[in-house]
Amino acid sequence: MSFAPLDPILHNQLRLAVVSLLVSLEEADFTFILEKTGATRGNLSVQITNLQEAGYLKVTKTFKDNYPNTKCQLTAKGVKAFEGYVKAIKEYLKT
Amino acid sequence: METNMTPQESLQLIESMIGQAKKSFSRMSFYFLLWGMLLIGAMIATYLLRGVEGVWSQGGAWGVAGALGGVISSIYGARQDKAESVANPMDRITGWVWATFVITMIIMIVCTSGKGQDPGAMITLLTGLPTFLTGQIMRFRPLILGGILFWIAGIAMYFTGDALTLTLLYCGAMLFGYIVPGIMLKRQEDVVRTA
Numbered sequence: 366m367s368f369a370p371l372d373p374i375l376h377n378q379l380r381l382a383v384v385s386l387l388v389s390l391e392e393a394d395f396t397f398i399l400e401k402t403g404a405t406r407g408n409l410s411v412q413i414t415n416l417q418e419a420g421y422l423k424v425t426k427t428f429k430d431n432y433p434n435t436k437c438q439l440t441a442k443g444v445k446a447f448e449g450y451v452k453a454i455k456e457y458l459k460t
Numbered sequence: 461m462e463t464n465m466t467p468q469e470s471l472q473l474i475e476s477m478i479g480q481a482k483k484s485f486s487r488m489s490f491y492f493l494l495w496g497m498l499l500i501g502a503m504i505a506t507y508l509l510r511g512v513e514g515v516w517s518q519g520g521a522w523g524v525a526g527a528l529g530g531v532i533s534s535i536y537g538a539r540q541d542k543a544e545s546v547a548n549p550m551d552r553i554t555g556w557v558w559a560t561f562v563i564t565m566i567i568m569i570v571c572t573s574g575k576g577q578d579p580g581a582m583i584t585l586l587t588g589l590p591t592f593l594t595g596q597i598m599r600f601r602p603l604i605l606g607g608i609l610f611w612i613a614g615i616a617m618y619f620t621g622d623a624l625t626l627t628l629l630y631c632g633a634m635l636f637g638y639i640v641p642g643i644m645l646k647r648q649e650d651v652v653r654t655a
Contacts (some may be wrong), residue, residue, distance in 0.1 A: 370596065371470075376472060377466055385477035390484065391552070394545035401480045429542075457467035 374419045375450045379412045387439040395435035482547045492642030498525040500634045505629040561590040586615030602644050606637035
């Protein structure tokens with residue numbers, strides 16, 4: 366029996382955590398994701414950029430109370446990739 | 461953060477993060493406590509002033525409570541929206557549930573008052589709907605029970621004409637349908653926010 370390969374973009378603990386968090390939200394601030402994932406600011410920033418470059422995340426930079434504010438939103442491509450990833454790991458777990 | 465996760469670890473991480481997202485509801489307890497107190501106050505004022513001539517015997521207290529609650533809720537909501545770091549679709553759905561309730565309630569008040577009828581029982585019945593739905597959306601049992609209580613109180617109010625009984629039924633429904641769940645929700649929100 367052959368298994369579908371796991372998406373290398375999502376098969377990373379922090380990237381998967383970010384996408385899993387955003388899948389049931391409309392959007393979230395960088396600080397919210399930082400707090401919920403417990404990651405370091407630098408690592409999170411790098412992984413968000415990776416997800417953005419893969420087309421999984423839409424990142425909007427705005428200002429909130431005169432401070433820079435980064436908002437992240439899962440794209441349709443990101444949702445589809447997440448669904449595919451969940452389906453694939455369920456197949457792995459069936460065996 | 462490591463890359464080599466087993467499928468089991470991946471699934472656990474996904475479940476954990478989705479659980480975190482579900483806890484990101486906006487603070488709702490403020491509205492239940494505010495409206496619960498204002499509406500109990502309006503009901504008691506209406507009961508005490510029932511013999512007085514003029515606007516107070518014709519629902520003036522409800523107008524004051526509605527206007528005050530509307531202004532305070534709007535200011536609080538605008539501040540909360542500005543401060544929130546996350547947009548949860550469940551918040552938006554809950555907001556629309558309450559908006560449709562307010563619209564229906566206003567139409568009901570205009571229609572029944574125009575015919576000289578007391579809209580109290582019908583509004584209490586109607587209040588059960590958004591309260592019950594909010595409880596289901598948030599998976600918060602005290603609000604679900606609160607919604608059921610409003611339905612029971614509404615039916616009981618429909619079959620009584622006694623002013624004191626009406627007042628006690630309405631205030632009881634508000635106390636156990638809004639204020640008690642509001643206090644419990646506030647405790648839960650405080651725990652989630654400080655966790």
